[in-house]
Amino acid sequence: MRRLTRAWIPAPLAGLLIIFCLLQPKSQALPTMIRLGYTNCSSCHIAPQGGGLLNLYGRSIDQAQSLVGGEYEPWQSAFAQTINWGGRITQDFRLVMQQQDTSTTDKAGTQLFRNRFIYRNATELGHGWRITATVTGENASAPRPTLSYDLPAKPLEVFVNTALISYRTGHNLEFSAGRDMLPTGVDIADLSVFVRARNRLGYYDSPTQAKVFWWGKRYLINPYAFGPGGNERSGLHESGGGMLAEMDVLGNHRTVAGMNFLQGESAGQNRRMIGPYTRLGFGRWGFLAEHDITDRTLKTGTLTTFRQTASYGQLFWAAREWLVASLIGERLRVEAPYTEHLNAAKFELAARLTSQATVSIGPRIQWDPISGRITRSVVFQLAVKTVH
Amino acid sequence: MLLLAAGAVAADQTVEPVSIEAGSASFEAGTNVPGIEIKGASSNLSGRANVSHGASGLVIDQIHVTLPVKSLATGMKVRDEHMRKYIFTNADGQVPDVEFAADQVTCRKNGGAEDFLCQVAGSLTIRGVAHAFSTALNVKEQSSAAGATFRASGDGVVKLSDYGIPLPKQFGVSTTDEVKLKISFVGRTSPTQTAGSGGAR
Numbered sequence: 001m002r003r004l005t006r007a008w009i010p011a012p013l014a015g016l017l018i019i020f021c022l023l024q025p026k027s028q029a030l031p032t033m034i035r036l037g038y039t040n041c042s043s044c045h046i047a048p049q050g051g052g053l054l055n056l057y058g059r060s061i062d063q064a065q066s067l068v069g070g071e072y073e074p075w076q077s078a079f080a081q082t083i084n085w086g087g088r089i090t091q092d093f094r095l096v097m098q099q100q101d102t103s104t105t106d107k108a109g110t111q112l113f114r115n116r117f118i119y120r121n122a123t124e125l126g127h128g129w130r131i132t133a134t135v136t137g138e139n140a141s142a143p144r145p146t147l148s149y150d151l152p153a154k155p156l157e158v159f160v161n162t163a164l165i166s167y168r169t170g171h172n173l174e175f176s177a178g179r180d181m182l183p184t185g186v187d188i189a190d191l192s193v194f195v196r197a198r199n200r201l202g203y204y205d206s207p208t209q210a211k212v213f214w215w216g217k218r219y220l221i222n223p224y225a226f227g228p229g230g231n232e233r234s235g236l237h238e239s240g241g242g243m244l245a246e247m248d249v250l251g252n253h254r255t256v257a258g259m260n261f262l263q264g265e266s267a268g269q270n271r272r273m274i275g276p277y278t279r280l281g282f283g284r285w286g287f288l289a290e291h292d293i294t295d296r297t298l299k300t301g302t303l304t305t306f307r308q309t310a311s312y313g314q315l316f317w318a319a320r321e322w323l324v325a326s327l328i329g330e331r332l333r334v335e336a337p338y339t340e341h342l343n344a345a346k347f348e349l350a351a352r353l354t355s356q357a358t359v360s361i362g363p364r365i366q367w368d369p370i371s372g373r374i375t376r377s378v379v380f381q382l383a384v385k386t387v388h
Numbered sequence: 389m390l391l392l393a394a395g396a397v398a399a400d401q402t403v404e405p406v407s408i409e410a411g412s413a414s415f416e417a418g419t420n421v422p423g424i425e426i427k428g429a430s431s432n433l434s435g436r437a438n439v440s441h442g443a444s445g446l447v448i449d450q451i452h453v454t455l456p457v458k459s460l461a462t463g464m465k466v467r468d469e470h471m472r473k474y475i476f477t478n479a480d481g482q483v484p485d486v487e488f489a490a491d492q493v494t495c496r497k498n499g500g501a502e503d504f505l506c507q508v509a510g511s512l513t514i515r516g517v518a519h520a521f522s523t524a525l526n527v528k529e530q531s532s533a534a535g536a537t538f539r540a541s542g543d544g545v546v547k548l549s550d551y552g553i554p555l556p557k558q559f560g561v562s563t564t565d566e567v568k569l570k571i572s573f574v575g576r577t578s579p580t581q582t583a584g585s586g587g588a589r
Contacts, residue, residue, distance in 0.1 A: 034461070036462075039423050042422075043424045057421075057424075057558065059559075060559050064465065064467065072559075139476050168560055214424055253425045283463060319463060321465060
């Protein structure tokens, strides 16, 4: 830490970091770990879906992959044993501070400073049973885009993202029920990308669901059924089911390809999505891609059926273990009568300074070939978490 | 005729020293957790051997190959440190290079006239402990005015228990006893040597 603050961090930021290091990480989902041969999330995360709290091994990797580096040492004090119920509770607090500046052709620029405070808890009840909860409080909401054919779920200042009860049998089979984000292909942490924001995978989309994860050295099979989360807009309380399946194609732990199928029905519309995806890793660099094809049928008035395709590609390079640069390309096409064409490109630089603190900066440009409108934005994010 | 034939055999058996530089070696170790596999690699494999052509194929003897432990990398600094500490450090705290030695290997032709399959059996030394090790090596010979080049690749399995190495364990994740090895390298005769012997072949 001493070396870090001296060499890299300006004094005010160093002060902030020290405060949060005294607390002791969202370990956000890191699909880029495929570059080191981590084919699925269960290696490092408590929940096999990924994101969320890290297991002990994951915390050691998190530490090892930071600028400070070194060995992870679990918090072993009597106080820690008490609040962690003798090691049965894994919990953390996480603060995500995000500054986003946006300018669009012929429109006034906007600035948004958004803070999210997140508490996460995973409690082992014994005999394979576990409860998991994530609660988020925020100063400014960030719902999905309001579309004439799909309204975003209602944002809440205090939101229960996850409330699950899970049962794990053996090393590689888990059943879960409760509320959570639905399984996705490439588990991209940025929920504003087209493949997520246009497929009901925003910050406030936590349907009630039951799901199964069954994984092995070369495969993951994840069927799921879901119902409304309660905060959907009128007519959009969706129920349905799906299946995500992936495999390590070449068996070298670096070439994962998968497919996500989803079918959902609500009073207002039906949707059917098929999303092939891949995660490829080659040591220092890798490639993530997802292409989601969604057919929607609006049931209000005359039946209207149209197709939406959302594509995502990310080429990443780990300049250092703790410093990952990415070039991201996105594409969205929506058919008539809701015709929309959008293309976007983003550069992202993410630095994991310590296991507690990650900073990232991401300039993005989006252009609409139909209107000619260009939107430029830049997001600076500091995420800190407690580690114990 | 007999004299001519004898002369030809003698010429074929010209022994040429071959040096290996910047060869690559990689390993894969499974773990008890699905989804985690430890892989590492080095491109610092070096060595030497003597090569001659016999009646049934290629003859390689006095093989000695070395791999500096510090050149092996897994892509994660901490994991590299663990690997060196738990696998390659001996009781005296020393980290000796990995070495392989074999006396003589006869390689039979494998398809093409310049393709050979070598059943190499020798001794692999890890952290100072020597143990028998064998591998099937595919060798392709290419001759040119500058000398002969031997492109070789092979794989094998090492058991950590054969070397008295306890299975490394980190927060519930432990490696398997068997570690898969792959090597590939290019061996070259020295140009000066080849100048004299090239014509004989």
